[in-house]
Amino acid sequence: MYFVQQLFDGVVLGSIYVLFAVGLTLVWGVLNLLNLAHGAVFVFTAYIVFKISEHAHATGLALPLLVLIGAAVGGATSVLIELTTFRFIRDRMPDLREGELTMLIASIGLAEILTTIVNNGTGESDFSVPTTFHEHGYHAGSVLVSNIQIVVIVAGIGLTALLAAWVRYTRGGRALRSVAVDADTASLMGINPNALSVITMFVSGVFAGVAGVLLAVYLGSVDVNVGSSLLIYAFVALVVGGVGSVVGAAIGAFALSLVQTLLSGYTSGSYSDVVAFGLVIVLLVVRPQGILGLKRVDRV
Amino acid sequence: MISFYSLHLVLIQQILIYGLLALGLQSAFMAGVFSLASVGFFAIGAFGAGALVVHANLNAQVAILVVVVASLCISWIFSRVIRRLSGLYLGMATFAFDFIVVDVVTDFWTKYTGGPVGIYGVTASVSTLEILIVLLVCIAIAWWIERQSAGRAIHAIRLDVPMARSVGVDVGQWQTVAFMLSCLYGAVAGAMYIFAFGVIAPTDVGFDFISLVLTMVVIGGRNSWFGAILGAAILTWLPTVLTFAANWRPLVYGVAIVLVATYAPGGLVGIGQSLAHLIAGQFRSRRAAVPAGTPKPEPAGPLPGPGEPDQDATGAHRTGA
Numbered sequence: 001m002y003f004v005q006q007l008f009d010g011v012v013l014g015s016i017y018v019l020f021a022v023g024l025t026l027v028w029g030v031l032n033l034l035n036l037a038h039g040a041v042f043v044f045t046a047y048i049v050f051k052i053s054e055h056a057h058a059t060g061l062a063l064p065l066l067v068l069i070g071a072a073v074g075g076a077t078s079v080l081i082e083l084t085t086f087r088f089i090r091d092r093m094p095d096l097r098e099g100e101l102t103m104l105i106a107s108i109g110l111a112e113i114l115t116t117i118v119n120n121g122t123g124e125s126d127f128s129v130p131t132t133f134h135e136h137g138y139h140a141g142s143v144l145v146s147n148i149q150i151v152v153i154v155a156g157i158g159l160t161a162l163l164a165a166w167v168r169y170t171r172g173g174r175a176l177r178s179v180a181v182d183a184d185t186a187s188l189m190g191i192n193p194n195a196l197s198v199i200t201m202f203v204s205g206v207f208a209g210v211a212g213v214l215l216a217v218y219l220g221s222v223d224v225n226v227g228s229s230l231l232i233y234a235f236v237a238l239v240v241g242g243v244g245s246v247v248g249a250a251i252g253a254f255a256l257s258l259v260q261t262l263l264s265g266y267t268s269g270s271y272s273d274v275v276a277f278g279l280v281i282v283l284l285v286v287r288p289q290g291i292l293g294l295k296r297v298d299r300v
Numbered sequence: 301m302i303s304f305y306s307l308h309l310v311l312i313q314q315i316l317i318y319g320l321l322a323l324g325l326q327s328a329f330m331a332g333v334f335s336l337a338s339v340g341f342f343a344i345g346a347f348g349a350g351a352l353v354v355h356a357n358l359n360a361q362v363a364i365l366v367v368v369v370a371s372l373c374i375s376w377i378f379s380r381v382i383r384r385l386s387g388l389y390l391g392m393a394t395f396a397f398d399f400i401v402v403d404v405v406t407d408f409w410t411k412y413t414g415g416p417v418g419i420y421g422v423t424a425s426v427s428t429l430e431i432l433i434v435l436l437v438c439i440a441i442a443w444w445i446e447r448q449s450a451g452r453a454i455h456a457i458r459l460d461v462p463m464a465r466s467v468g469v470d471v472g473q474w475q476t477v478a479f480m481l482s483c484l485y486g487a488v489a490g491a492m493y494i495f496a497f498g499v500i501a502p503t504d505v506g507f508d509f510i511s512l513v514l515t516m517v518v519i520g521g522r523n524s525w526f527g528a529i530l531g532a533a534i535l536t537w538l539p540t541v542l543t544f545a546a547n548w549r550p551l552v553y554g555v556a557i558v559l560v561a562t563y564a565p566g567g568l569v570g571i572g573q574s575l576a577h578l579i580a581g582q583f584r585s586r587r588a589a590v591p592a593g594t595p596k597p598e599p600a601g602p603l604p605g606p607g608e609p610d611q612d613a614t615g616a617h618r619t620g621a
Contacts, residue, residue: 028388034388036511085558085562088562089561089562089565092562092565093565097387098565100388101334101518101522102518102561102562102565103561104514105514105515105518105519105557105561106557106558106561106562108511108514108515108554108557109515109553109554109555109556109557109558109561110554110558111554112550112551112553112554112557113550113551113554113555113558115550116547116548116549116550116551116554117551119547119550120547120548228507228508231507232399232507235392235395235396236396239389239392239396243388243389270403270406270407270408271407273399273403273407274400274403274404274407274408277396277397277399277400277403278396278400280392280393280396281381281382281393281396281397281400284382284385284389284392284393284396285381285382285384285385285393
């Protein structure tokens with residue numbers, strides 16, 4: 001059935017979106033940082049994993065191992081960015097709004113650095129991560145399903161649920177949420193804001209890294225531009241779902257991917273982006289806090 | 301001098317046009333309106349003026365006039381739609397607007413916009429002098445506004461909205477004016493671009509371009525018109541001097557951006573101002589060391605720049621008085 005197939009493809013795409021978007025939303029919500037280097041971390045990780053896999057074994061490494069390496073590389077890159085740049089800016093600029101804009105600009109510079117490394121390594125062409133994983137297609141009724149699609153969905157939904165539970169129910173997650181509401185008061189309550197920033201950036205990088213490896217394996221090959229187009233769609237997902245909320249980002253990501261796949265499945269396809277961005281403006285105007293956003297904490 | 305000019309003609313024209321666009325963005329930031337819509341209007345200006353000349357056989361002056369009127373109308377309607385938004389949410393809405401413009405010129409009305417290829421072959425019909433005059437007029441307007449009570453009202457809004465309101469500043473009205481001015485400058489810059497270079501493609505005005513213009517404003521210094529122009533000049537010129545870095549050019553560029561963002565929060569203009577303060581301070585202390593008894597005029601302190609907070613605050617009170 002054509003419709004069910006479209007729906008399924010939408011869910012696969014949404015799983016990639018959500019892996020990418022949760023990192024962005026977490027950092028924005030907790031650190032007030034719109035990290036434009038997130039897409040670059042994503043591509044950079046995919047590139048490093050490609051290099052490691054190529055050198056480690058002639059046929060590449062197994063998929064679970066690649067995902068683990070991707071998580072480590074993404075997390076490490078993200079923490080490095082935090083320690084070398086964002087921490088300095090945060091320390092130097094106590095004013096929230098000024099700091100926000102400065103970190104945003106710094107992240108543009110960081111993205112430039114990471115993408116240049118990738119571009120020089122690949123000669124600005126596509127690269128594919130070699131792996132021992134082999135793709136198989138199955139027929140579930142009339143719907144065509146492949147094993148990598150299942151892996152993507154399980155990773156996307158599973159990891160996001162895990163993160164949502166961590167933020168909701170654990171001590172660390174509570175600390176995270178308290179910083180998001182009021183960093184000063186949180187630090188008075190004995191929360192170390194510096195340590196928490198590192199944790200937040202690490203988690204964000206881990207998700208970007210996992211997403212990078214999975215997308216590279218799923219699509220067969222990726223290039224540098226995938227990072228910035230994913231970044232743009234992640235913005236849409238965040239605004240739709242409500243900034244700072246993990247579950248909101250998930251809802252936004254799946255809503256966006258379903259709208260996109262259905263629109264391109266049933267129309268000529270050129271409407272999908274215009275509708276997505278139009279949706280953002282309408283939603284912002286009608287409900288600035290997003291679908292799931294609770295009472296908006298005005299950051300003035 | 302002549303050969304320098306002809307060698308660097310494209311660079312000079314780019315600096316002037318991007319300077320105008322950056323000035324547009326900065327005009328909105330001045331009033332605390334985090335709008336990126338100028339870039340979308342740059343696309344509207346470039347594709348609109350190009351299509352009018354190519355398909356409606358209008359001459360450049362009429363096309364620019366049509367673009368100006370159209371952008372004023374569109375920006376007013378858009379300002380009504382987004383008037384409740386502020387901060388990064390406003391940034392996001394205007395960011396989405398930019399992408400809608402890019403998608404529309406890529407996928408719709410492709411007969412007029414040329415689709416993904418864009419518009420090319422428009423006769424170059426503005427001279428560098430004309431671009432310079434347009435930029436100077438726009439700077440003059442921005443400078444004039446900064447000096448007027450309107451400028452003080454706008455500074456007050458940027459610093460503290462409730463305070464501005466309490467002294468009788470019509471926040472919504474001034475923010476709308478700043479927003480429309482910023483969109484207008486963007487559209488004029490776009491029209492200048494197509495008439496100077498004759499080509500525009502949707503990829504020229506995408507995500508990377510938005511980042512570039514935003515970087516220009518923040519690196520230059522977002523608190524005065526001079527910062528925007530300075531940022532545009534430096535970021536347009538920088539890649540041409542970084543040719544020694546060959547393939548690693550964007551990396552050096554990225555490092556430079558990170559360093560300025562980290563160590564010069566007020567942008568390059570901010571560095572200049574602190575240096576001026578420092579030198580003036582040295583000068584003053586040396587004057588003070590002159591033996592007493594010799595009558596000397598009170599040295600005038602360094603004039604606070606337009607972005608200085610204390611001047612802004614007093615200015616706002618004067619507005620309300």
